[in-house]
Amino acid sequence: MLEVSDLRFAYPGRPAVLDGATMGLEAGERLAITGPNGAGKSTLLQILVGLLRPQGGRVWAFGAERRVESEFYEVRRRAGYVFQDPDDQLFCPTVAEDVAFGPLNLGKTPAEARAIVDRVLADLGLSPLRDRVTYKLSGGEKRLVSLATVLAMDPDVLLLDEPTNALDEPTTARLGDILLGLPQAMIVISHDPSFRARVATRGLSLRAGRLISPASLG
Numbered sequence: 001m002l003e004v005s006d007l008r009f010a011y012p013g014r015p016a017v018l019d020g021a022t023m024g025l026e027a028g029e030r031l032a033i034t035g036p037n038g039a040g041k042s043t044l045l046q047i048l049v050g051l052l053r054p055q056g057g058r059v060w061a062f063g064a065e066r067r068v069e070s071e072f073y074e075v076r077r078r079a080g081y082v083f084q085d086p087d088d089q090l091f092c093p094t095v096a097e098d099v100a101f102g103p104l105n106l107g108k109t110p111a112e113a114r115a116i117v118d119r120v121l122a123d124l125g126l127s128p129l130r131d132r133v134t135y136k137l138s139g140g141e142k143r144l145v146s147l148a149t150v151l152a153m154d155p156d157v158l159l160l161d162e163p164t165n166a167l168d169e170p171t172t173a174r175l176g177d178i179l180l181g182l183p184q185a186m187i188v189i190s191h192d193p194s195f196r197a198r199v200a201t202r203g204l205s206l207r208a209g210r211l212i213s214p215a216s217l218g
């Protein structure tokens with residue numbers, strides 16, 4: 001579904017963060033990526049959806065190579081990206097409006113969008129938050145609502161950047177249950193070993209610019 005090969009990326013005037021990074025995501029997989037702070041994990045996700053353009057290497061998504069901005073429109077529609085910071089994701093006055101925003105933007109009618117909001121919030125156990133003011137939610141609530149805004153667009157793939165940040169243990173367990181119940185393939189960046197072990201079907205570590213499998217971590 002997604003693949004990168006031999007990626008090289010450096011922010012302007014800085015050493016390369018990705019240098020020979022290669023990985024693929026198959027349908028049905030839940031791939032966990034870990035690695036030290038600043039290793040380039042978020043950078044990799046941003047390259048996958050075309051928010052950053054690599055200086056070297058290739059990106060494929062949904063069966064086609066993606067090079068220029070127009071080729072990434074479809075990728076961003078089909079890959080639901082849950083950002084590391086929910087405040088980057090949520091911008092409407094209420095939870096219902098935030099969750100409805102994506103479907104409305106995709107051309108759904110207000111009635112269809114309302115039905116999607118109700119279904120997604122119910123699926124995530126978030127119905128009581130429906131009419132809450134978004135910026136007054138707790139950090140954990142915001143994180144789950146961020147996931148709801150992405151699921152409302154019915155993506156084919158999920159990209160989750162440290163989704164358990166600021167979640168307490170019961171909410172982390174609930175998020176794990178939610179992810180295990182979803183049909184989508186996903187990439188989950190996580191520093192939490194027990195969450196990775198529970199949720200992931202495969203793991204990679206990003207170190208010194210490359211993605212390596214646990215067997216080669218030695």
Ligand SMILES: Nc1ncnc2c1ncn2[C@@H]1O[C@H](COP(=O)(O)OP(=O)(O)OP(=O)(O)O)[C@@H](O)[C@H]1O
Nearest residue numbers: 011012014017035036037038039040041042043044
């Ligand atoms: N816009 C930017 N300009 C310059 N440097 C940046 C920029 N964004 C990120 N970096 C740097 O690039 C490196 C990789 O950042 P990135 O956020 O991809 O790492 P990460 O592996 O996701 O880290 P963490 O685990 O701490 O979230 C870091 O050293 C970071 O400071």
